[in-house]
Amino acid sequence: MNIKLIRMIGRRVGQSIIVIFIVTMIVFLLMKLVPGDPIINFLGSNASEEQIVYYTKLFGFDQPVLIQYGKWIAGLFHGQMGRSVALQKDISQIIFQRLNITLSIVIPAFIFAVVLGVILGIVAAKHRGTAVDTVISFFSNIGMSMPMFWFGMVLIMIFALKLHLLPTSGFVTIQEGFGKWISHIILPMIVLAMNPLAQFTRQTRSSMLEVIRQDYVTTARAKGLSEKEITVKHQLRNALIPIITVMGVSLGGMIGGTVLVESIFVIPGLGNLMITSIKGRDFLVVVDGVLIIAIAVAICNLIVDILYGIIDPRIRND
């Protein structure tokens, strides 16, 4: 492996660790400042003062905030993420299970958005100024501006209530049947992919338009290469850098942004867990969730940086 690439990865990882550390500390402190007590939320209205004091001590919430944060960080180094007050379980048990569910929606949505977005972007660029370009641009503008919640409700109304083709909500694992799994993730996947799809379409179109007019494209055509070869090997490859940047940002955003989709479609994923935990002030779950999302975003950014190096030799040798 290129030594420069290794150094770049090392720098990025180091920077990411610092950013993640700062983000989690801010979230931890903010959650502690927000009014509300997870112990009272958990024990309910009939809790005695004795019970509240007992559980507050049990969870270590009577200690200074910085001590609590320090203990949480120390626990991470031992693979422990703390204990959820509301769910009475180790957070690592819950969070990775929920993350799997989130990823089972996010990854298909991302792939769908990438494949379709790039194809539509290429088609729009190739047919610039025609009706095809107008239609594609029109729908990508709608995709950018349509509220996710409203779109989700409309899809439910059409495909679940009127046509009875798909369930309204809920989630099943792939082990419970491939067909059943697909039927449950189609609508949330489309809703989640809508905005990134529009972004990828626009970015691909824009990047392709820049390279289409380049001299090396004319040269390739003059050399007798097929249109397909020109598009894929010369045009798309050179247009990829900004497209990959948008993809990297989108993927990180999709992982964190599934909250709304999971709420609409009642999917027990990470977003749903975060919302419930914020409401219940189960702050360790929130902080651990932020940690996971921050790591995911950092990994996405790192992959983007590596891909830059792979695609563009100038960056690799820089």
Add this chain to the structure above:
Amino acid sequence: MIYLTTAYESLTYYDESGKIIPKLATSWKSDSKEPSITWTLRQGVKFADGEPFNAAAVKTNIEEYQKCKRNETANIDSCEVIDDYTIKMKLKSWNSSTAEGIGFFVYYMSPKAMKDVDKLRTSSCGTGPFQVSEFNPGVSVKYKKNPNYWQKGKPYLDGVEIYIVDEPTTRASAFEAGEYDIILMNNLTVANDLINSKKYTLERNKSGQGLVMTGLIPASADTSSPFANDKVRRAMAYALDTKSLNEAFGYGLLQDLNQWAAPGAVTYDTSLKGCDYNPEKAKQLLTEAGYANGFDTTLTTDAGNKDMFTAAANMLSEVGIRCNVNLVDESAQVNLYSTGTWKGIMGHYAAISPDLGLYMGRHLDKNGAFYAKGILHPDDAMKLLEEVRTAPTDEEKVKKEFELQELIYNGETGDAIFGKPVFIQFEPILKYDYVKDDSRSVCHVATWNIENCWLNK
């Protein structure tokens, strides 16, 4: 509690009028002098794992509750097993609410199953008609029929699935698509749409038990606040046209209230004259209290009642109680009322089941869990609360409960320490016609006789 009562049972439960009736206990005898309660247990009951439900099992469960320092069993000094089906609970002091508190709020688990705590996190082992087969926290609970259920031939259903769907429009869509047989729809706008479609059966819990009253409560404990004065508190109550508020925001699903009881409940006083809407009276009381020019204050509410309470704030402003509406989320609200640190006026949520000693006590006791630290505790109210608790008979208890209502809610002389009740929401339950005998809307809102339920399809 609906999750709990599907798999676990208590010694007693409530009938439609709020009277406690046998469930796992067939009878009980209270002795206010000793003080103690002796329970005779139902025979032939087994836990889901086949272990017998008997006095020893009851004793083990009570002791577990006490180890966890639960309030429900705080007044039990000791349990004595008389025989397999008789247990005597000796109390620390006589309290007329203890029988109800223990009878309804303590649920029984197999002592053998209790030893495997990890397994119990995702399953259950009670005497109820169904037992947990799958548990997804915050998402769903699935139950399967209990083959050892003590009511022979029941339950009729093979299983029950309860889903938590926070988003009301998704819940309504899933119900309309036939994915749910029954839904509880507390978003009144969505409930109204479903009701108007006339495709579903609407039921509302008429018993009043366990229902939550919504009101507005002033922070009277703050001696520098105008609300420390009872005339100002009554002025606040007179300024609110709750009937109009309920008509405007309730779609006919909200019921006016002027006391701590639902109409039809055993503690509902039909002769009580509360603070009916009278803005002139409100202004007069404010003048008498020294606030002829009114004063500024804060009204804290959550998002659920924001619109109604903003309208209420406008009504208060018209008499001179100028409110700045402060929106908080549920958790912040819980924090405010459990610490008693709210300023001005706040949304008041109270379970108004008939036993005032138990339910009002949680708010009125000096160390009560709800709102108690933010309100005054007038000596006469505390004395009456104690008399309710120590009443030797049910008849005496109800008499004292009526007096307590009068003391707090009477329009002319009341303390108004709880401000004013605005509405009670009779929990709209929507179901398909084919769902029969679930009794979800008949008794206490936390219970249903799901063993009787069947589907006519």
